[in-house]
Amino acid sequence: MKDKYYSIGKVSEICNIPIKTLRYYDKINVMVPNLRQENNNYRYYSHDQMVRLFIIKRLRYLGFSLEEVKNILKEEEIKRIETIVEKKQNSIKAEIEELNKKYEEAATLKNKIHTAYEILENSNSYSAESSFKLEKQREVYVFSKTTMMQSYKNENVNLEKWIDIIESAKERNLNIQGDILVSYHTEMFGQFINRDCEVEFSIVVENNIEDVEVKKFGNFFAANAIHVGEYSDIIHTYISLKRWIEEKGLVVNGPVTERFMLSPVDIPNTKSHIVKIIIPVKPTI
Structure with missing residues (x-):
C-alpha cells in the first residue's frame, strides 16, 4: 500500500496544502x-489524486470557488474549460484595473495630506498674505458639471454637488x-451676495478627452x-487678495476658481x- 498511496500527512507536505484543508x-x-482504513479512518491518496490536487491548488490560486473547481474537474470538453479560464482571466484583469484606480486614488490622497501637512506645520506663523503669488496656472484635465445655483451664497461647501461630481467621475x-x-x-464676490450664480464643479482626472465632459483647465496667469x-472665513482672504491684485496693477480676467487642497x-x-483661490488676471490697460 505504501508504494501506491500517500498518507494525508505526506500529501500535505508534498502539495503544501494544510491537512485541515484536505479534510475539508x-x-x-x-x-x-x-x-480509507476502517479501523482508524486514516486517509490515503493515489498518485492520480496528487496530480488533481495540484490542479485544484492552481485553480484556487486563480480565484475559482470550490464549486467552480468541482465543475471544472468534471468537465471533459477542453474548449469549455478554455472558456471558463478565459472568463476568469478577464475577471482578474478587471480586478487589476480596479486596484490600480484605488492605488492612484490612495496616492492622490496621501499627496494631498502631505502637502497640507507642510502648510499646517507652520500654521502658527502663517498668514494668507504670505501665500499671495502670481503664476501661470498648470494645465490639467478636469471632469466638470455646471449648474445654476438659485440665491447662492458662498458660506458653506456644497457637499451634495461634490459627492455627485466624484461619483459621476467614477461611474465613467x-x-x-x-x-x-x-x-x-x-x-468677483458675486458668489457671496445671495444671488443666482452659475457654478461649475470639477475634479482633476487623468487625460481622457473622449468623454465630452472632460476638458482642460489652466494655462493662464492667475493671482x-x-x-x-x-x-466661512474665506471672504477675508478674497478681500486681501483683491487689494493685492490692484496694487500690482492687475485686473481680474475670468471666473474665480477655488481648489480644495484638503477638504471636508x-x-x-x-x-x-x-x-x-485662483483668480485669472491681466495687466491694467
Missing part, C-alpha cells in the same frame, strides 16, 4: 481519498488624480492665495482645511 475537501466531495471609469475645483461664473481653516471629503477637521 474530503467532507465536501472536492477530493475524496481513494482509500475616470481616474481621479487631484482636487475638487469650484468655479464661479460671475463677477493665487492659500486659505487655511474655516471655509478628505478629513473632518475644519481647522485643517486648505483652499487655494
Whole structure:
C-alpha cells in the first residue's frame, strides 16, 4: 500500500496544502481519498489524486470557488474549460484595473495630506498674505458639471454637488488624480451676495478627452492665495487678495476658481482645511 498511496500527512507536505484543508475537501466531495482504513479512518491518496490536487491548488490560486473547481474537474470538453479560464482571466484583469484606480486614488490622497501637512506645520506663523503669488496656472484635465445655483451664497461647501461630481467621475471609469475645483461664473464676490450664480464643479482626472465632459483647465496667469481653516472665513482672504491684485496693477480676467487642497471629503477637521483661490488676471490697460 505504501508504494501506491500517500498518507494525508505526506500529501500535505508534498502539495503544501494544510491537512485541515484536505479534510475539508474530503467532507465536501472536492477530493475524496481513494482509500480509507476502517479501523482508524486514516486517509490515503493515489498518485492520480496528487496530480488533481495540484490542479485544484492552481485553480484556487486563480480565484475559482470550490464549486467552480468541482465543475471544472468534471468537465471533459477542453474548449469549455478554455472558456471558463478565459472568463476568469478577464475577471482578474478587471480586478487589476480596479486596484490600480484605488492605488492612484490612495496616492492622490496621501499627496494631498502631505502637502497640507507642510502648510499646517507652520500654521502658527502663517498668514494668507504670505501665500499671495502670481503664476501661470498648470494645465490639467478636469471632469466638470455646471449648474445654476438659485440665491447662492458662498458660506458653506456644497457637499451634495461634490459627492455627485466624484461619483459621476467614477461611474465613467475616470481616474481621479487631484482636487475638487469650484468655479464661479460671475463677477468677483458675486458668489457671496445671495444671488443666482452659475457654478461649475470639477475634479482633476487623468487625460481622457473622449468623454465630452472632460476638458482642460489652466494655462493662464492667475493671482493665487492659500486659505487655511474655516471655509466661512474665506471672504477675508478674497478681500486681501483683491487689494493685492490692484496694487500690482492687475485686473481680474475670468471666473474665480477655488481648489480644495484638503477638504471636508478628505478629513473632518475644519481647522485643517486648505483652499487655494485662483483668480485669472491681466495687466491694467
